[in-house]
Amino acid sequence: MIKGSCCCQAVQFELANEPSFVGTCHCSRCRKVGAGAIAFVRKEDLKWVTGKESVQVFQPAAPYIYERCFCKICGTSLGEILSTDDSFPIAANTIDGNLSLINQSHEFVGEKPSWYKICDDAPQNDGHPEGAGT
DSSP: OEEEEOTTSSSEEEESSOOSEEEEEOSHHHHHTTOOEEEEEEGGGEEEEEOGGGEEEEOOOTTOOOOEEEETTTOOEEETTTOOSSEEEEEGGGBOSOOSOOOOOEEOGGGOOTTOOOOSOOOBOSSSOTTTTO
16 A cells, blocks of 8 residues: 655545556646646545545636645645546655656646756656556
């Protein structure tokens, strides 16, 4: 079992399996909410331990459609952890411990700030990479 949590431990969850994909999003929205490092998990693998009621949802204004979740106590970004899709991204920083996966891709590199250097050999994409989240 892979454990995950927010900073204050109010939100705790477990994953039955490792994420299917780990990547970095450089879009301005992910950077602003502190969720640039993302891990795609399967809905069937996510088990709530405690704190689902402590998750707050930010509803974006059009044209954006992706809701962002965060702990309403400590503010930890949780990605799209309340999604009902079969696979969805959570903030990789919420995973307690290590994974066997390494960063597999960078997306929206055109929005990357000049002060950030990409220091790995993962493919760089202008948008969402093929196969992410599957």
